[in-house]
């Protein structure tokens with residue numbers, strides 16, 4: 001007798017992924033769906049879509065979704081959550097969307113303590129538009145707009161969103177995880193679950209950053225992109241829980 005140990009989450013459409021091979025947006029899409037299923041929230045969840053490859057959940061999640069202009073997902077989510085306080089509302093935003101054009105929206109929503117969850121996929125590039133430098137691009141990392149590698153003198157240092165947001169008074173959960181291996185993917189999933197549970201319990205703003213990759217625009221094979229993350233991205237962006245309301249009681 002065969003034992004069934006895994007099945008596709010109910011809120012994932014049964015189709016082949018259109019993300020590039022090895023893209024960790026795909027993994028993030030899957031674990032978010034697993035958490036929604038495990039919390040029994042498929043009927044009650046609303047995702048606010050950003051602009052970028054991070055918006056491709058549109059094709060794969062079988063849940064309610066609302067589109068927003070580039071960077072404005074936290075403003076749209078604010079309206080939705082305030083008018084439907086019992087719904088589980090989340091954004092899934094890339095680093096170009098959240099840390100560049102949408103920096104004011106994310107900081108303002110976090111500072112107001114809006115009671116929704118932001119999942120932030122940081123792949124240190126503008127993936128969808130062809131690999132331009134993002135606010136999170138590492139020093140020395142090459143992009144189509146920093147051909148010799150990011151230079152702190154002209155482009156500043158990579159912005160650390162968790163470290164900024166944890167300094168605000170209102171957020172209840174702020175944490176960074178990485179999706180480079182199965183063990184870390186499991187930890188990230190637990191972080192997302194905690195953030196969603198806090199929201200369902202009526203607590204305030206929660207922010208979960210996921211370190212991801214973009215093999216296509218980094219110009220490397222998928223396995224080499226994981227190596228790059230381990231040797232570079234994960235060394236600069238510390239993975240930890242920065243703020244947890246429950247733990248600090």
Ligand SMILES: Cc1ncc(C[n+]2csc(CCOP(=O)(O)OP(=O)(O)O)c2C)c(N)n1
Pocket residue numbers: 051052053054055070093094095096097098121123125126127128129134214
């Ligand atoms: C107002 C506006 N400006 C610029 C763009 C072009 N644009 C589309 S996606 C994107 C960046 C996406 O990067 P990121 O948010 O990091 O997502 P990724 O594709 O890396 O997942 C940009 C600049 C746009 N669609 N709208």
Ligand code: SF4
Pocket residue numbers: 018019020022023024025053123127128213214215216217
């Ligand atoms: S361009 Fe980059 S971020 Fe977009 S799907 Fe491909 S690998 Fe993923």
Ligand SMILES: [Mg+2]
Pocket residue numbers: 094095096121122123124125126127134
């Ligand atoms: Mg990006």
